[in-house]
Amino acid sequence: MARSGPPIRLLQNWPAKLAATPMILTALVVFIGCSLWTVVHSFTNSRLLPRLDFVGLAQYERLWSTPRWQVSIENLAIYGILALVLTLAIGFLLAVLLDQKIRFEDGFRTIILFPYALSFIVTGVVWQWILNPDFGLQHIVRSMGFSGFTFDPLNDSGLVILALLAAGIWQGAGLTTVIMLAGLRGIDEDVWKASRVDGIPALKTYLFIILPMMKPVFATCVVLISAGIIKLYDLVVALTRGGPGIASEVPAKYVYDYMFGNQNLGQGFAASTMMLAAVLAIIIPFALFRMGRKRHV
Amino acid sequence: MSDAAYPAAAAAPPRSAAPRGRLLDGPAGLAPTRRLSGKRIMIYGGLLIFSAYYLLPLWVMVMTSLKGMPEIRMGNIFAPPVEITFEPWVKAWSSACTGLNCDGLSRGFWNSVAIVIPATILSIAVAAVNGYALVNWRFKGSEVFFTILIFGAFIPYQVMIYPIVIILREIGLMGSVWGLVLVHVVFGMPIITLLFRNYFSSLPPELFKAARVDGAGFWGIFLRVLVPMSLPIFTVAVILQVTGIWNDFLFGVIYTRPESYPMTVQLNNIVNSVQGVREYNVNMAATLLTGLVPLTIYFLSGKLFVRGIAAGAVKG
């Protein structure tokens, strides 16, 4: 009789459990373990080496009174809001334009998306060249006769964010366009037929019918763009190196410089914990929203 | 297509009804198409303006890299070269100076190759098995680990980079190419696991059941039934990982030593090194060289690239 004993729980399905060990280790050791380690050490006065010498909120107090951090946060906020709004607007506009049954759609999409394949370092170096005051845009406009023309964002602390935006959107808006185009294509053709039968102009259909139906797609884009914004680092390093002065510093660069440059680990830990807090503030409501929606379906 | 055995969802476009006798005079047949209405001009105009924004930097890069320095100083960055020279490319590849040495980008290129190949293979192998286990062999807690993994994709790397330095130092991989490979496997895991999980769960579960009735086990089903029919998704994963790992800067600069810096780090060091006269043509050639691998993949893969990022993004 092929009557084996009842299966032992832990051994049940053991090849799957064994195969999933890298995933389990990554989830537990890296994503949870390392994050917690950093959060805990942000309350210590670690400098050259991590030490468990707790000093309460001292690192955070110092962090928020450091001008460079204040500038970083301000930059991230300005860059973040502008990049988010512009990327969404350009992405949606381009997706709508591409959705008009145009010729060469593949060609246009290839052009719009190709910078996304490039690294931020390459992007930064290219835009550094285009915005070069002596040879780039400013030089060309001046040589066309407008000799008084001044546009030098890389050396103007008030405009340097614009340089980051131009490069950042150049690199990333294609992704948003493609996702939005997929969203537009996912909308039932019958919606369009119904709006044509009802005689609603295309622009109105887009604004009042399609746009509300795209809410989940927009939510996805917002999360993706925001995650990218908070990680903003390579582009700054390659395009401005935080300059002029500290005018284009961002939190991720602050963390790196304090951890590996200034050997002030505590500051790096505190700053990175603040970044984590910012991400959680975006992610948790979004996750709750999606979980709630799933439960209701 | 290997998955053509399953009914495609695509519906044929509706065919127009056959013409019937005309009852009344008035419009009949196809409406005349106005080839260039105002609306069309606006659509194409808008697209062309955006295309210029996207293409001009590429144009400027190529043109600059083909000019000599005297011409650059005199002329305009958008103008094509009067005299084409490949000197900047040669110099960028073999003798441009970083802060440390003057043997060009070639060293970084080969370093990147040595990092990308094992990191791509390992990360895809691990993630594909993860996706398979998550879909077909769920165990208690598997969904919890997956949720943590997806959350992990959004944690800023800055929070984890330092403890990882400690871990790599403990296991003796700090500074080595293999340490960096491990880091790429770890941080590539969320998105690639998601990619495979979504793909495997789109396959009919009955295929898996049939293979179990046929007596295949965990690895048998994976290697002999699922992998052979998943080549498109493996291609997508390879595209994502090769471009992603090639373009990485942060991990490269943290976890490797200068002699094994990847290409992006070297490019940054060449362009932003403060010593000597700035040679913009060499910089642009170096930039193009660094972007060449991901750009080639992008232009060759076309729709698969789009499918890859869309699969990762929309379903997540």
Add this chain to the structure above:
Amino acid sequence: MAQALRADPRSELDGVSVSIRDLSLSYGAVEVLGDLNLDVNDGEFLVLLGASGCGKSTLLNCIAGLQPATEGQIFISGKNVTWAEPSERGIGMVFQSYALYPQMTVEGNLSFGLKNARVPKGEIARRIARAASTLQLEPLLKRKPAALSGGQRQRVAIGRALVRDVDVFLFDEPLSNLDAKLRAELRVELKRLHQSLGNTMIYVTHDQIEAMTLADRIAIMRGGKIQQLATPDDIYRRPANLYVAGFIGSPPMNLLPGRLEGNIFHGPLVADVTGYDFTTRPRGAEAVLGIRPEHVRTGEAAAALPIQAQALVEVVEPMGADTLVWTRLGDTPFRVRLDGEDRVRAGQVLSIGFDPASLSLFDAATETRI
């Protein structure tokens, strides 16, 4: 006592191919299968029939070992296979979506299971040849599934079960992906196959025509429980409860609520049910009278029958061979199925009649047959 029986189940498993004992399955608080008992005889064709979500496919997956049960036991060919792997249970299975391995040829699909079981090469070739000739697959052996039609794919899927040389075949809605014409053809082919092989077959479907035509016995399931287990004829003529009565038959049985006093039913019509074959005496007076649309007679034929009424015709649906007439008895909708030759118009008053022997009566409180 039940414990004692379970200790040595062999004696009572004579002639029983698949036996399910006290099987239950729940996901947390949700009960999918509840305390199920079912014996399938050797060589029997048993159909599990029910609406989607009734647990029929889950039960089949439990028998196959693809879904571990929470409690209970499963015996196949006298062996307790409750904890055995699917491939060790002596079953072959055919799925709705065919589930052919797309990158293997037909031959590869047929031999995959045998290779896994390390069957010698000569034996594999012999079994494939036999299955291929039974199912007329010889010209297709070198093709891949993508190059086959739906009907051919399903025949390959059946072949994959056939080569395993097993006692029990499990079918999970195997014909549902095919179009109506092919479905009818393969239905006959399956019946022929069963007659020539004589294996036990357990067949899940939501299609009552398939169930009625193929089954030796039908088990009608709802909410993880078996509502009635009987021959197709019994299920059609003597439904065990209101659910089965409403589920089987298209259009379904007319169900008229009312009261039963003695042998007189008072409802939308008054009927003397003398001649009805009572199973039990009703507990209360509240009852439901069921009569199939096709058992209702009209006109002169009705005049001769013990139960008669007048019905107002509302809608007429001619379907060729027969005509479905939607009428009202007072306020209650009432369906009548007439021969295609009969001419009826909306607004007409129709004399109807039927025989108490063709009725079903149900207790309104317990919903079971009386």
